[in-house]
Amino acid sequence: MALLTCTNLCLGYDGNEIVHDLNFCVSAGDYLCIVGENGSGKSTLMKTILGLLPPMSGSVVTGDGLKQNEIGYLPQQTAIQKDFPASVREIVYSGFQGKNGLRPFYSARQKQIAAENIRKIGIEALTNRCYRELSGGQQQRVLLARALCATEKMLLLDEPAAGLDPKVTAELYRIIDDLNQRYGITVIMISHDIDAAMRYATHILHIGKQVFFGSKQEFENSETGSRFISLTGGDA
Amino acid sequence: METLISRLTASFGMINAWYAMIVGVLIALIAALLGVTLVLKRFSYIGDGLSHVAFGALTVSAVLQMLFHFQLPDDMIIVLPITVIAAILLLRTGQNTKIKGDAAVAMISVGALAIGYLLMNIFKPKSSNVSGDVCSTLFGSVSILTLELKDVIVCGVLTLIILTVFILFYNKIFSITFDEDFAKATGTNAAAYNLLLSVIIAVIIVMAMDLVGSLLISALVIFPALSAMRVCKSFKSVTVCAGITSVCCAFSGMLLAIVAGTPVGSTIVAVDLVVFIIFTLIGIIKKGAKA
Ligand SMILES: Nc1ncnc2c1ncn2[C@@H]1O[C@H](COP(=O)(O)OP(=O)(O)OP(=O)(O)O)[C@@H](O)[C@H]1O
Ligand SMILES: [Mg+2]
Numbered sequence: 001m002a003l004l005t006c007t008n009l010c011l012g013y014d015g016n017e018i019v020h021d022l023n024f025c026v027s028a029g030d031y032l033c034i035v036g037e038n039g040s041g042k043s044t045l046m047k048t049i050l051g052l053l054p055p056m057s058g059s060v061v062t063g064d065g066l067k068q069n070e071i072g073y074l075p076q077q078t079a080i081q082k083d084f085p086a087s088v089r090e091i092v093y094s095g096f097q098g099k100n101g102l103r104p105f106y107s108a109r110q111k112q113i114a115a116e117n118i119r120k121i122g123i124e125a126l127t128n129r130c131y132r133e134l135s136g137g138q139q140q141r142v143l144l145a146r147a148l149c150a151t152e153k154m155l156l157l158d159e160p161a162a163g164l165d166p167k168v169t170a171e172l173y174r175i176i177d178d179l180n181q182r183y184g185i186t187v188i189m190i191s192h193d194i195d196a197a198m199r200y201a202t203h204i205l206h207i208g209k210q211v212f213f214g215s216k217q218e219f220e221n222s223e224t225g226s227r228f229i230s231l232t233g234g235d236a
Numbered sequence: 237m238e239t240l241i242s243r244l245t246a247s248f249g250m251i252n253a254w255y256a257m258i259v260g261v262l263i264a265l266i267a268a269l270l271g272v273t274l275v276l277k278r279f280s281y282i283g284d285g286l287s288h289v290a291f292g293a294l295t296v297s298a299v300l301q302m303l304f305h306f307q308l309p310d311d312m313i314i315v316l317p318i319t320v321i322a323a324i325l326l327l328r329t330g331q332n333t334k335i336k337g338d339a340a341v342a343m344i345s346v347g348a349l350a351i352g353y354l355l356m357n358i359f360k361p362k363s364s365n366v367s368g369d370v371c372s373t374l375f376g377s378v379s380i381l382t383l384e385l386k387d388v389i390v391c392g393v394l395t396l397i398i399l400t401v402f403i404l405f406y407n408k409i410f411s412i413t414f415d416e417d418f419a420k421a422t423g424t425n426a427a428a429y430n431l432l433l434s435v436i437i438a439v440i441i442v443m444a445m446d447l448v449g450s451l452l453i454s455a456l457v458i459f460p461a462l463s464a465m466r467v468c469k470s471f472k473s474v475t476v477c478a479g480i481t482s483v484c485c486a487f488s489g490m491l492l493a494i495v496a497g498t499p500v501g502s503t504i505v506a507v508d509l510v511v512f513i514i515f516t517l518i519g520i521i522k523k524g525a526k527a
């Protein structure tokens with residue numbers, strides 16, 4: 001049984017279909033990269049997997065002991081306002097909120113896990129800082145630590161490197177790879193960075209006019225894949 | 237000096253001045269606590285909007301009573317539920333809301349005011365005069381200096397309930413205010429907490445509107461939160477700081493009003509404004525010191 005199985009999935013808003021008949025599955029330990037043009041429905045797929053948007057038809061099923069609300073999530077653009085006063089610690093803790101039900105406060109154990117996650121991501125020095133005063137790259141890492149608190153199994157990342165410089169981007173990809181390799185966390189990442197996708201991913205899902213799902217090797221050898229790679233300059 | 241002190245002692249000889257102090261401070265406290273969330277959710281003007289709704293509801297209640305010849309023991313039976321529903325509709329955010337925050341508040345506020353005024357003019361209920369009612373929704377129908385023990389007790393009990401709920405749900409309120417989508421995706425029942433928040437807010441506003449008027453309640457929601465946000469860096473410190481600031485401003489504003497004989501509501505707003513300016517300056521200086 002796979003962690004996540006999508007069968008005959010059709011996605012869209014208000015009756016307008018954007019993605020038709022999508023089939024793929026993700027097993028524990030996989031690193032899936034979702035690629036495709038702007039507007040092809042990648043973020044829509046992510047919202048559907050998270051249960052924020054109902055599918056038009058088809059199903060998203062979680063298995064292997066994964067519940068839908070145990071998926072950590074890093075949004076593409078957060079609606080978080082520029083002037084929101086919140087410390088890094090408060091934000092990271094809020095990753096646990098969904099698990100707490102009616103319990104009003106965070107437990108000592110959760111605070112300890114949060115501290116571990118902060119260490120894994122390497123933002124110990126920022127713990128007491130104010131979120132709105134951090135750089136874009138630092139903010140992404142804080143949100144990644146929060147996502148880690150929400151899950152032990154699966155992370156969903158929507159263009160985590162958007163707007164970051166090459167050095168910070170490489171660092172972020174390294175952290176994500178580390179989480180996947182060392183801590184066994186399954187990663188689903190949306191990315192326009194085909195180089196990074198080909199370097200780190202085990203599986204590729206391409207959505208758009210042509211839909212492709214398979215392992216990295218299969219993607220490289222497929223027609224969709226070779227065209228996409230040459231188009232986006234994957235020669236590095 | 238002599239006369240000032242004697243005026244103060246004379247006022248505090250009156251039990252009513254004490255009642256006013258207690259009620260004013262309690263409302264200032266809870267309005268400021270929820271104000272932080274409201275300002276951050278872009279609902280700063282909800283106090284004003286909901287009080288217009290309450291005014292509209294009041295006219296509907298008056299017209300109904302006139303048309304069908306009955307007498308309600310208390311207009312609140314109609315006003316409170318309508319205001320609560322309006323608050324729920326306003327704060328029910330998410331994917332399906334096509335009209336957002338500020339525009340929704342403005343729409344409901346202006347709409348309710350217009351309907352209320354229209355109904356007043358068409359049916360002309362004998363009991364009320366239109367301009368009088370508009371004025372009393374702005375500045376409070378009960379003057380804060382003529383409160384009775386009953387009002388103080390009701391206000392005290394409500395404050396206690398709201399404070400308890402606020403503390404118990406504090407972390408959830410933070411989560412849904414900071415990032416509602418993330419909260420929903422990871423299993424927080426954002427809709428339920430939004431509903432809870434709306435009900436609390438509507439109750440506070442209806443209660444405060446009657447006591448201190450919508451002008452003051454809007455100020456109590458907005459100013460302490462904005463002041464605290466100038467100098468504090470975490471949600472918790474902003475919340476605590478807003479609460480303390482609000483209580484201090486309400487207290488000193490009322491003292492000033494009694495001493496100087498100025499209107500209570502506008503004096504408190506003036507004090508809040510001065511504190512906001514001071515906090516803004518402190519914020520600028522702090523930033524400058526760091527750079
Ligand atoms: N809330 C919405 N309501 C209606 N249509 C939407 C909504 N959000 C997105 N769309 C439409 O759905 C399509 C897919 O959008 P989506 O955000 O999933 O694209 P994407 O693949 O993530 O693109 P990008 O690479 O730019 O992030 C677009 O055509 C967009 O116009
Ligand atoms: Mg997207």
